[in-house]
Amino acid sequence: MVVEKFNKMAIKDYQECKVYIRPVRDVIDMIGSKWKLPILVALGFKDHRFNELERQIQGITPRMLSRELKDLEFNKLVKRVVSCPDDNIVKYGLTEEGKSLEQVITAMRIWGTDYRKKIMKKNDFELR
Amino acid sequence: MVVEKFNKMAIKDYQECKVYIRPVRDVIDMIGSKWKLPILVALGFKDHRFNELERQIQGITPRMLSRELKDLEFNKLVKRVVSCPDDNIVKYGLTEEGKSLEQVITAMRIWGTDYRKKIMKKNDFELR
Numbered sequence: 264m265v266v267e268k269f270n271k272m273a274i275k276d277y278q279e280c281k282v283y284i285r286p287v288r289d290v291i292d293m294i295g296s297k298w299k300l301p302i303l304v305a306l307g308f309k310d311h312r313f314n315e316l317e318r319q320i321q322g323i324t325p326r327m328l329s330r331e332l333k334d335l336e337f338n339k340l341v342k343r344v345v346s347c348p349d350d351n352i353v354k355y356g357l358t359e360e361g362k363s364l365e366q367v368i369t370a371m372r373i374w375g376t377d378y379r380k381k382i383m384k385k386n387d388f389e390l391r
Numbered sequence: 392m393v394v395e396k397f398n399k400m401a402i403k404d405y406q407e408c409k410v411y412i413r414p415v416r417d418v419i420d421m422i423g424s425k426w427k428l429p430i431l432v433a434l435g436f437k438d439h440r441f442n443e444l445e446r447q448i449q450g451i452t453p454r455m456l457s458r459e460l461k462d463l464e465f466n467k468l469v470k471r472v473v474s475c476p477d478d479n480i481v482k483y484g485l486t487e488e489g490k491s492l493e494q495v496i497t498a499m500r501i502w503g504t505d506y507r508k509k510i511m512k513k514n515d516f517e518l519r
Contacts, residue, residue: 283432286503291423304411367502374495375414
């Protein structure tokens with residue numbers, strides 16, 4: 264009886280754990296790939312044309328950039344902006360969702376920078 | 392000359408971009424693996440004994456749990472706590488660094504939960 268109660272509690276906790284974990288995983292999936300994070304960071308600075316992004320993010324191929332931008336658009340984090348209607352210049356920028364995600368990325372960056380200073384230096388890790 | 396200036400600017404931006412990205416990647420590396428996030432979330436609730444963690448995190452093997460805990464200890468996010476010196480009961484808990492990382496995870500969770508509600512429901516995605 265006690266064991267049963269404990270198991271039920273454990274399952275309840277685990278379910279609660281899963282509810283906690285899913286949305287965090289979503290964020291990791293959305294920004295964890297090699298290129299999405301640099302794209303979002305670059306667009307956090309300012310809107311970019313496709314070619315500007317390609318130049319900015321060293322090593323990315325046009326094909327990869329195109330695919331990643333499509334993913335980000337599909338996830339409603341990035342949108343196309345016609346910045347100069349006369350010349351039909353298209354730029355990519357962050358949506359409201361993208362901007363709010365950028366705040367989360369900033370929180371991660373601040374923590375990570377602080378961590379590097381405190382822990383990695385203390386351990387004499389090589390700062391990449 | 393103009394091109395040279397542009398290239399210098401681009402490289403400066405890219406360097407700046409890298410400085411932004413590295414600490415975020417550190418966070419992703421630290422919590423992105425299949426098991427580290429559930430372990431940190433579980434320990435965010437309360438300190439756990441090894442067996443409790445094993446029960447709590449469905450699917451993890453003792454070997455994996457042991458390895459992940461070692462990693463987390465090495466990264467100074469998790470520490471061993473002797474909760475009951477007489478019985479020598481060892482529990483695992485979050486360090487100060489681990490606790491502050493948990494706040495970042497909470498920011499990710501809040502954003503992710505909000506995102507699921509707004510975007511995924513709108514798109515009729517299946518909520519896993």
